[in-house]
Amino acid sequence: xxxxxxxxxxxxxxxxxxxxxxxxxxxxxxxxxxxxxxxxxxxxxxxxxxxxxxxxxxxxxxxxxxxxxxxxxxxxxxxxxxxxxxxxxxxxxxxxxxxxxxxxxxxxxxxxxxxxxxxxxxxxxxxxxxxxxxxxxxxxxxxxxxxxxxxxxxxxxxxxxxxxxxxxxxxxxxxxxxxxxxxxxxxxxxxxxxxxxxxxxxxxxxxxxxxxxxxxxxxxxxxxxxxxxxxxxxxxxxxxxxxxxxxxxxxxxxxxxxxxxxxxxxxxxxxxxxxxxxxxxxxxxxxxxxxxxxxxxxxxxxxxxxxxxxxxxxxxxxxxxxxxxxxxxxxxxxxxxxxxxxxxxxxxxxxxxxxxxxxxxxxxxxxxxxxxxxxxxxxxxxxxxxxxxxxxxxxxxxxxxxxxxxxxxxxxxxxxxxxxxxxxxxxxxxxxxxxxxxxxxxxxxxxxxxxxxxxxxxxxxxxxxxxxxxxxxxxxxxxxxxxxxxxxxxxxxxxxxxxxxxxxxxxxxxxxxxxxxxxxxxxxxxxxxxxxxxxxxxxxxxxxxxxxxxxxxxxxxxxxxxxxxxxxxxxxxxxxxxxxxxxxxxxxxxxxxxxxxxxxxxxxxxxxxxxxxxxxxxxxxxxxxxxxxxxxxxxxxxxxxxxxxxxxxxxxxxxxxxxxxxxxxxxxxxxxxxxxxxxxxxxxxxxxxxxxxxxxxxxxxxxxxxxxxxxxxxxxxxxxxxxxxxxxxxxxxxxxxxxxxxxxxxxxxxxxxxxxxxxxxxxxxxxxxxxxxxxxxxxxxxxxxxxxxxxxxxxxxxxxxxxxxxxxxxxxxxxxxxxxxxxxxxxxxxx
Numbered sequence: 001x002x003x004x005x006x007x008x009x010x011x012x013x014x015x016x017x018x019x020x021x022x023x024x025x026x027x028x029x030x031x032x033x034x035x036x037x038x039x040x041x042x043x044x045x046x047x048x049x050x051x052x053x054x055x056x057x058x059x060x061x062x063x064x065x066x067x068x069x070x071x072x073x074x075x076x077x078x079x080x081x082x083x084x085x086x087x088x089x090x091x092x093x094x095x096x097x098x099x100x101x102x103x104x105x106x107x108x109x110x111x112x113x114x115x116x117x118x119x120x121x122x123x124x125x126x127x128x129x130x131x132x133x134x135x136x137x138x139x140x141x142x143x144x145x146x147x148x149x150x151x152x153x154x155x156x157x158x159x160x161x162x163x164x165x166x167x168x169x170x171x172x173x174x175x176x177x178x179x180x181x182x183x184x185x186x187x188x189x190x191x192x193x194x195x196x197x198x199x200x201x202x203x204x205x206x207x208x209x210x211x212x213x214x215x216x217x218x219x220x221x222x223x224x225x226x227x228x229x230x231x232x233x234x235x236x237x238x239x240x241x242x243x244x245x246x247x248x249x250x251x252x253x254x255x256x257x258x259x260x261x262x263x264x265x266x267x268x269x270x271x272x273x274x275x276x277x278x279x280x281x282x283x284x285x286x287x288x289x290x291x292x293x294x295x296x297x298x299x300x301x302x303x304x305x306x307x308x309x310x311x312x313x314x315x316x317x318x319x320x321x322x323x324x325x326x327x328x329x330x331x332x333x334x335x336x337x338x339x340x341x342x343x344x345x346x347x348x349x350x351x352x353x354x355x356x357x358x359x360x361x362x363x364x365x366x367x368x369x370x371x372x373x374x375x376x377x378x379x380x381x382x383x384x385x386x387x388x389x390x391x392x393x394x395x396x397x398x399x400x401x402x403x404x405x406x407x408x409x410x411x412x413x414x415x416x417x418x419x420x421x422x423x424x425x426x427x428x429x430x431x432x433x434x435x436x437x438x439x440x441x442x443x444x445x446x447x448x449x450x451x452x453x454x455x456x457x458x459x460x461x462x463x464x465x466x467x468x469x470x471x472x473x474x475x476x477x478x479x480x481x482x483x484x485x486x487x488x489x490x491x492x493x494x495x496x497x498x499x500x501x502x503x504x505x506x507x508x509x510x511x512x513x514x515x516x517x518x519x520x521x522x523x524x525x526x527x528x529x530x531x532x533x534x535x536x537x538x539x540x541x542x543x544x545x546x547x548x549x550x551x552x553x554x555x556x557x558x559x560x561x562x563x564x565x566x567x568x569x570x571x572x573x574x575x576x577x578x579x580x581x582x583x584x585x586x587x588x589x590x591x592x593x594x595x596x597x598x599x600x601x602x603x604x605x606x607x608x609x610x611x612x613x614x615x616x617x618x619x620x621x622x623x624x625x626x627x628x629x630x631x632x633x634x635x636x637x638x639x640x641x642x643x644x645x646x647x648x649x650x651x652x653x654x655x656x657x658x659x660x661x662x663x664x665x666x667x668x669x670x671x672x673x674x675x676x677x678x679x680x681x682x683x684x685x686x687x688x689x690x691x692x693x694x695x696x697x698x699x700x701x702x703x704x705x706x707x708x709x710x711x712x713x714x715x716x717x718x719x720x721x722x723x724x725x726x727x728x729x730x731x732x733x734x735x736x737x738x739x740x741x742x743x744x745x746x747x748x749x750x751x752x753x754x755x756x757x758x759x760x761x762x763x764x765x766x767x768x769x770x771x772x773x774x775x776x777x778x779x780x781x782x783x784x785x786x787x788x789x790x791x792x793x794x795x796x797x798x799x800x801x802x803x804x805x806x807x808x809x810x811x812x813x814x815x816x817x818x819x820x821x822x823x824x825x826x827x828x829x830x831x
Contacts, residue, residue, distance in 0.1 A: 023086035108255035122296035123230040130196040133382040139375040141185035206406040210430040221634040225312035241284040335372040394576035396623035458487035471558035474502025507531040520574040536698035541581040541615035595775040610655035615644040659689030675744030684735035716822035723806035731765030757791040783809035800824040
């Protein structure tokens with residue numbers, strides 16, 4: 001969802017008085033000098049990028065600037081009115097700068113080691129007990145008009161003197177005309193940051209977003225860059241990289257001493273760092289300015305250059321009374337890069353034109369290629385060791401209810417500079433454009449479709465209910481939906497109807513809910529259902545709804561039970577970092593297969609269950625955001641834990657049996673900096689008392705009981721045993737463990753880039769009171785079940801292939817019966 005919002009705004013919103021200076025700095029051999037220092041007469045200082053290029057804004061057309069680089073002679077340049085690009089070649093010095101040599105080894109490495117050793121003394125979140133400050137942030141998507149050709153060559157038409165019609169293209173010209181008057185997108189934010197008890201919280205006091213009456217909260221939650229340069233993993237656009245000053249950083253980075261410069265009146269070393277892995281084209285590199293006295297970071301420039309060219313700059317002020325450098329400004333910038341490697345951001349992948357095969361002709365560059373995103377933050381009103389009272393410390397971000405309704409006087413109070421004419425026109429024109437083009441509504445439509453809903457007036461049509469297939473119902477055709485905010489923000493109605501072409505039965509559900517508390521997303525719900533469900537399946541009430549264009553595993557299921565029931569529940573996020581469901585239900589159950597339940601000598605072909613259930617998911621390491629519309633998980637982190645307890649209620653509403661069930665699930669996921677990922681899943685259940693087989697455990701089988709391997713080829717599930725046959729095993733207690741390790745995608749051909757995933761699954765279980773279950777033949781998992789396999793996903797257009805092998809005590813006699821071949825399909829929406 002966050003990727004969807006970013007792409008919508010950054011790449012589809014294509015609709016100053018300063019003078020821009022560009023140039024490149026090279027050595028005598030014409031090789032670019034990265035991170036050379038540019039010092040201007042009007043204090044718009046900068047450094048060259050990794051290609052030796054630079055750009056800065058000058059207050060007038062005639063200024064002077066100095067270019068310096070360690071080991072080279074400084075050159076002074078005076079600009080002229082009609083010249084915008086300067087190619088500058090520096091001459092090497094004949095003497096060495098001995099004052100920056102601190103040992104016989106690489107001086108930069110010696111300095112970095114001292115920085116690492118002194119981190120806890122220089123990191124504000126380690127040295128200070130508490131602090132608080134306010135931040136004004138402005139984010140724009142724009143382009144430099146001077147970079148755009150503005151030529152006219154093929155979309156309109158005119159006639160020459162010979163009355164011949166000539167086609168022309170005015171798209172670049174129109175784009176240049178627009179971008180000269182306004183930005184493509186603009187948003188402002190004023191926040192208060194508070195740190196105490198080793199927790200940092202952001203409270204958003206005001207937010208303003210061009211084109212949107214209600215801000216897009218996913219954009220507000222973007223982690224564009226790490227707040228602290230001392231984090232072990234540094235983030236740029238929610239992609240983590242090994243920090244150049246992490247404890248083990250010298251093993252991954254090479255360092256070079258570039259220069260010595262003065263910052264805020266203190267002498268600093270200027271150190272260039274770069275990832276040693278030459279194959280890592282999108283590795284982190286940049287410059288650290290290190291205080292020569294206390295080895296603290298006084299400024300940092302972080303950059304990755306790949307499909308997107310992303311940079312983050314951190315600037316600091318020295319606080320003498322605290323003897324610490326405290327962050328004062330941050331700058332984040334994205335421009336379109338050009339590379340044949342993908343870059344993963346926000347859980348998804350963006351790919352632009354690249355240097356691919358020789359016979360591939362890249363597209364012609366257009367004006368929008370010069371578009372860039374720029375975010376600048378200025379910190380002020382800073383207080384140290386004041387022990388502020390932090391409300392709701394479990395929240396990472398809290399947005400005040402009136403944050404989007406602040407008057408212009410509020411913004412004028414906090415803006416570093418008053419909003420210029422171009423910024424003012426951006427709000428006016430984009431607000432008008434958003435209204436006429438219904439951008440806000442279209443973005444809302446996209447969000448709902450990704451989650452499996454199609455809004456039709458006051459009702460969201462449920463796309464999951466339209467069509468599906470299983471071996472019992474055949475094609476299941478239906479219609480369902482839920483009311484949205486246009487109907488009511490505090491009350492909802494929902495329901496569905498479905499018909500199975502094979503079983504010839506109609507199923508339906510209807511329900512309603514009322515909002516009890518907006519901040520904690522607390523709802524009181526009630527519903528009535530007449531439907532069918534897979535036997536012995538484990539459902540956690542707090543599991544998130546997942547929309548898939550296809551859901552592969554149910555296609556093969558043939559054993560169901562019919563249930564008619566009502567339930568009432570409370571959904572809430574009132575407990576920090578949790579979501580919970582508390583439910584009371586009465587259900588009539590009728591197995592739709594050959595089965596009788598023997599209870600105290602009496603055989604039941606149908607039965608009634610009245611149960612109370614509590615289900616809770618706890619994500620202690622995730623970050624949560626409180627918005628005026630409720631609480632959401634903005635950064636899903638692991639491990640996370642899910643618990644569910646179900647208890648039957650004897651002698652209540654005709655309940656037939658006494659039992660209880662305990663279910664749990666623990667998930668863990670670790671992403672590596674090299675693009676690999678390991679995920680672990682531990683799940684189990686324990687049923688006590690008199691429980692029919694319909695409500696026991698089948699440990700997620702997904703294999704058809706057919707003669708040959710070819711006949712058993714189906715789609716793979718996500719966490720299911722691909723070699724276990726349906727209805728082969730049942731348990732009243734079980735534990736399931738799965739480990740997956742995925743490697744980064746391998747480029748075989750331009751459009752063939754599969755990802756290799758290694759999978760191992762195992763389970764143990766037991767069946768108490770097997771004499772109670774009359775009818776089906778099954779085995780137990782006393783000796784365990786084991787399978788391993790290889791998945792080759794995304795071979796072509798999302799399709800992949802996997803192979804799995806069954807081994808151990810429950811291995812079958814025929815070799816081929818232990819093999820399962822499965823098709824996979826991965827649709828990456830960047831969620």
